[in-house]
Amino acid sequence: MQKIPKLLQVVLIVVGVYFGFVLLFDFILGQVIPSSLLNMYMFFIVAGVLAVYTATEDGTRELVAPIKSLVEDPSKKKTRNIVFAVTPVAVALFVYLQLVPSLEAPLELRSIHPAPPSTVKIYGKRFDLRTLVNPYRKLEEEDPEEFRAMVEAGASIYIQNCHFCHGDKLDGQGPYAAGLNPVPLNFQDVGTIAQLQESFLFWRIATGGPGLPDEAAPWISSMPVWQEFLTEEEIWQVILYLYDYTGRRPRSWEE
């Protein structure tokens, strides 16, 4: 450390700690931390490092020596002029870039229908999504009357729980929809449930936004975790209703 000038040591430590935080949170813990919190940590790091380096008078002198010589040494006139010209421009540019509003939507590569995990834990049980089927789907042929009753039950579950966001016409235009980002999905659209298997819907409804895999992030979905509010049976019924109302068919494995 002796050969590295003190000023450079300080800069290296601060930059090192910063990237250490980024590495720890982004890559090891996989957590998002607010930049204001990171700034606060960095403030204390800088203050702490400076406190250590300026603890003695000699240390302080050594620390500021390069700055002092840049300002005072006549032989450094050229460097000084460059630094004095570039620094204010760089600071001005930085401030400008911070303040200028961006009209572009943030670039987020997100996957609207992320690949489901092959097995999921729902209601404390393991489900294999590749083989899971809606237990009531077979009633459609075997017992149409019972099937209608299931769809009706699904309809009232939908109106009580889902229409606030997904809309009473299942078009994603519920009263809360305007305030949500990402928006609630429009089940009438050919790009949603018509492309999906019922097991996929079961997974998405039961585990909601928090159940989305990492590839769907950073994506703060407001879709609730319905396994906390509905029974397994109710989720299968509401799925029947989604397809029945929209007149779409779930995708099946045979296709």
Ligand code: HEC
């Ligand atoms: C608080 C608002 C809200 C409520 C209430 C809500 N959802 Fe959602 N839902 C969303 C949002 C937002 C999305 C889109 C983001 C996502 O996929 O997580 C979504 C997505 C979905 C999807 C994924 C569809 C696809 O194509 O991937 C399904 C299925 C779904 N909701 C079903 C339901 C059902 C069934 C209910 C009622 C039991 C319900 N939702 C209630 C907000 C809501």
